[in-house]
Amino acid sequence: MSRYGKRGDVVVHEEEPFNAETGPAALAEGPVTATDAFYVRSHAPVPEIDPEAWRLHVDGLVERELDLSLVTLREVFPERAVTATLQCAGNRRAGLIAIRDIPGEEPWGGGATGTATWTGVGLADVLALAGPLPGATDVGFVGGDLCLGAKPAERFGGSIPFEKACRPEVLLAWGMNGEPLPVVHGAPMRVVVPGYIGARCVKWLERIEIRSRPWEGYFQQVAYRLLPPDGRPGPGAGMPLGLVALNSDVLSPVDGETVAAGPVEVRGYAFAGGERHVARVDVSIDGGASWSQAELLEDLGRWAWRQWRITFDLAPGEHEILVRAWDSSAATQPEDDATLWNPKGYVNNARPRVRVRAA
Amino acid sequence: MSRYGKRGDVVVHEEEPFNAETGPAALAEGPVTATDAFYVRSHAPVPEIDPEAWRLHVDGLVERELDLSLVTLREVFPERAVTATLQCAGNRRAGLIAIRDIPGEEPWGGGATGTATWTGVGLADVLALAGPLPGATDVGFVGGDLCLGAKPAERFGGSIPFEKACRPEVLLAWGMNGEPLPVVHGAPMRVVVPGYIGARCVKWLERIEIRSRPWEGYFQQVAYRLLPPDGRPGPGAGMPLGLVALNSDVLSPVDGETVAAGPVEVRGYAFAGGERHVARVDVSIDGGASWSQAELLEDLGRWAWRQWRITFDLAPGEHEILVRAWDSSAATQPEDDATLWNPKGYVNNARPRVRVRAA
Numbered sequence: 014m015s016r017y018g019k020r021g022d023v024v025v026h027e028e029e030p031f032n033a034e035t036g037p038a039a040l041a042e043g044p045v046t047a048t049d050a051f052y053v054r055s056h057a058p059v060p061e062i063d064p065e066a067w068r069l070h071v072d073g074l075v076e077r078e079l080d081l082s083l084v085t086l087r088e089v090f091p092e093r094a095v096t097a098t099l100q101c102a103g104n105r106r107a108g109l110i111a112i113r114d115i116p117g118e119e120p121w122g123g124g125a126t127g128t129a130t131w132t133g134v135g136l137a138d139v140l141a142l143a144g145p146l147p148g149a150t151d152v153g154f155v156g157g158d159l160c161l162g163a164k165p166a167e168r169f170g171g172s173i174p175f176e177k178a179c180r181p182e183v184l185l186a187w188g189m190n191g192e193p194l195p196v197v198h199g200a201p202m203r204v205v206v207p208g209y210i211g212a213r214c215v216k217w218l219e220r221i222e223i224r225s226r227p228w229e230g231y232f233q234q235v236a237y238r239l240l241p242p243d244g245r246p247g248p249g250a251g252m253p254l255g256l257v258a259l260n261s262d263v264l265s266p267v268d269g270e271t272v273a274a275g276p277v278e279v280r281g282y283a284f285a286g287g288e289r290h291v292a293r294v295d296v297s298i299d300g301g302a303s304w305s306q307a308e309l310l311e312d313l314g315r316w317a318w319r320q321w322r323i324t325f326d327l328a329p330g331e332h333e334i335l336v337r338a339w340d341s342s343a344a345t346q347p348e349d350d351a352t353l354w355n356p357k358g359y360v361n362n363a364r365p366r367v368r369v370r371a372a
Numbered sequence: 373m374s375r376y377g378k379r380g381d382v383v384v385h386e387e388e389p390f391n392a393e394t395g396p397a398a399l400a401e402g403p404v405t406a407t408d409a410f411y412v413r414s415h416a417p418v419p420e421i422d423p424e425a426w427r428l429h430v431d432g433l434v435e436r437e438l439d440l441s442l443v444t445l446r447e448v449f450p451e452r453a454v455t456a457t458l459q460c461a462g463n464r465r466a467g468l469i470a471i472r473d474i475p476g477e478e479p480w481g482g483g484a485t486g487t488a489t490w491t492g493v494g495l496a497d498v499l500a501l502a503g504p505l506p507g508a509t510d511v512g513f514v515g516g517d518l519c520l521g522a523k524p525a526e527r528f529g530g531s532i533p534f535e536k537a538c539r540p541e542v543l544l545a546w547g548m549n550g551e552p553l554p555v556v557h558g559a560p561m562r563v564v565v566p567g568y569i570g571a572r573c574v575k576w577l578e579r580i581e582i583r584s585r586p587w588e589g590y591f592q593q594v595a596y597r598l599l600p601p602d603g604r605p606g607p608g609a610g611m612p613l614g615l616v617a618l619n620s621d622v623l624s625p626v627d628g629e630t631v632a633a634g635p636v637e638v639r640g641y642a643f644a645g646g647e648r649h650v651a652r653v654d655v656s657i658d659g660g661a662s663w664s665q666a667e668l669l670e671d672l673g674r675w676a677w678r679q680w681r682i683t684f685d686l687a688p689g690e691h692e693i694l695v696r697a698w699d700s701s702a703a704t705q706p707e708d709d710a711t712l713w714n715p716k717g718y719v720n721n722a723r724p725r726v727r728v729r730a731a
Contacts, residue, residue, distance in 0.1 A: 256700055257701060259701075288648075304711075306600060337711070342614070342615030342618075343611070343721075344617045344618055347707065352663075362702075362703065
């Protein structure tokens with residue numbers, strides 16, 4: 014029992030700010046992740062917000078500034094829904110830490126990702142009411158959470174391109190899997206930007222700013238950037254992360270598991286970010302010498318991962334399961350090598366490897 | 373002197389149908405490829421078309437069918453321009469053939485790609501005049517070239533998603549680098565689909581069909597599909613190619629070249645397809661143990677490749693230059709390994725390797 018309510022199958026990395034990843038059993042249960050097991054990445058304690066007093070403020074390059082209550086948002090705009098996979102840019106960081114230590118960053122396994130059906134209003138609808146002015150290129154979001162880890166301390170924030178912000182899949186969400194959005198996931202309202210890293214899906218949203226340049230805050234200019242292996246974090250160093258990378262993982266069996274020899278069903282997910290879809294998932298049990306195509310399971314639409322399964326007949330002994338997903342541009346995941354290591358430990362999208370023992 | 377006019381720095385693979393790739397010197401000259409050196413991929417001889425009698429026929433799921441002459445197209449629609457990189461899905465196939473032979477396919481080196489400024493009318497404008505009906509999901513193109521290699525013989529064709537077809541970058545082009553489109557490149561009109569494989573940029577366009585499903589023709593259902601290594605070509609086998617993959621190449625020095633020891637400028641290109649841009653290009657001369665970031669040169673917009681350069685001080689002896697480009701989703705090119713091999717030899721986007729001798 015966390016202070017943020019009963020939780021399902023999660024691995025808690027930090028109690029305050031609360032950081033927890035989904036356990037493999039919950040991920041393997043089906044394509045939609047249970048809300049109480051959905052991963053949480055926080056940079057600050059949950060802010061105290063009175064939903065009745067809360068207002069969403071919209072400003073910047075707009076014809077008219079807005080201050081919208083939840084009641085107004087519900088009355089003025091149609092409710093929209095999207096089933097979307099969120100993924101922390103640090104998901105699977107543990108695999109990079111195994112190559113070389115990454116101090117000061119959460120050692121996420123493969124559970125800093127999950128899929129939910131989000132409901133709320135379309136960001137595009139809100140932007141249209143505000144009236145974007147010429148020169149709008151980016152849309153920034155500010156949460157209510159004051160992050161002491163930023164230097165100087167600041168509220169969590171980030172921006173996405175204006176073009177993306179106008180697309181119908183980007184929501185200001187108040188619902189998650191048919192229930193009100195839990196406080197730990199950003200209630201009363203969070204941004205959901207399908208296809209972008211979780212860091213752009215700002216929780217406890219308080220302000221939207223239409224801008225003429227990307228966000229200058231710490232969480233986009235210093236954190237959440239991909240540095241070269243010898244790079245040092247600093248304003249503007251490295252490249253900003255934004256779009257989610259092609260990735261996959263094995264969800265069952267788990268690494269180190271002992272399974273009964275004979276037919277073993279291997280299950281996992283693959284996600285290509287939405288602009289591209291998962292075209293194929295190959296699985297090898299001979300170190301990549303030969304590959305078999307997994308069966309792709311239920312299609313929840315372009316913004317959701319695709320779960321997959323394949324059965325191998327495993328003889329008694331040690332086996333390594335190796336996976337590579339392909340996207341619809343015929344790109345595939347990089348080899349599992351040390352070149353993916355980076356000082357902040359982001360974007361581990363190496364082909365997953367899971368060792369099992371059949372007995 | 374080919375029957376299709378004087379050509380610049382090209383390597384001719386076949387005289388009829390004419391198939392030629394751009395030489396490395398022409399590619400290295402600058403970000404826009406000279407028209408007379410631009411690669412040509414043809415599946416049939418150039419059809420004889422009288423531009424005055426030529427009509428563009430638009431049908432399928434439309435409110436009104438259209439038959440548009442060049443004069444009408446010029447009068448009715450605004451002229452648009454896009455600088456876009458085209459790339460044959462078989463570009464760099466020679467690198468795959470080196471792993472295992474691929475009989476019956478053109479052994480393209482790295483020159484089945486190039487960048488030009490295309491002018492013409494927006495496909496979206498033409499579609500809007502025809503009035504797409506509900507249920508439109510794809511837009512098909514048919515050229516005037518009858519391809520005897522298809523079984524049964526058919527005119528070259530293919531389709532793109534309706535959503536892409538409505539985007540402003542997709543042109544019906546009659547101009548190339550400020551001159552009329554040459555006949556060998558598809559005059560009087562070719563499709564230009566930035567970010568898609570060259571095979572969707574149908575030449576000698578005669579018909580546009582608004583459809584409720586992807587193209588059923590040979591060049592989308594059998595050819596231009598990515599098969600698993602042990603797959604066999606056949607209707608619907610493998611995955612259809614569409615979006616261009618993240619790729620890069622070294623343009624200078626060329627593989628096997630002897631250069632003067634001392635500072636050596638390495639130049640190349642990287643292309644991420646447009647929905648994603650080139651974020652970084654790393655170059656290694658120690659087999660990937662260490663990487664240096666190349667300087668990205670002139671930015672011609674999202675639909676064009678990015679040329680790059682970097683200078684290394686090369687001691688006398690043998691050196692191998694290894695490159696990896698990263699896109700804005702932090703995906704990178706796959707390792708150069710045999711797993712990219714596929715029976716039709718498509719999408720070789722392995723990290724390029726160029727061996728040089730410094731003397």
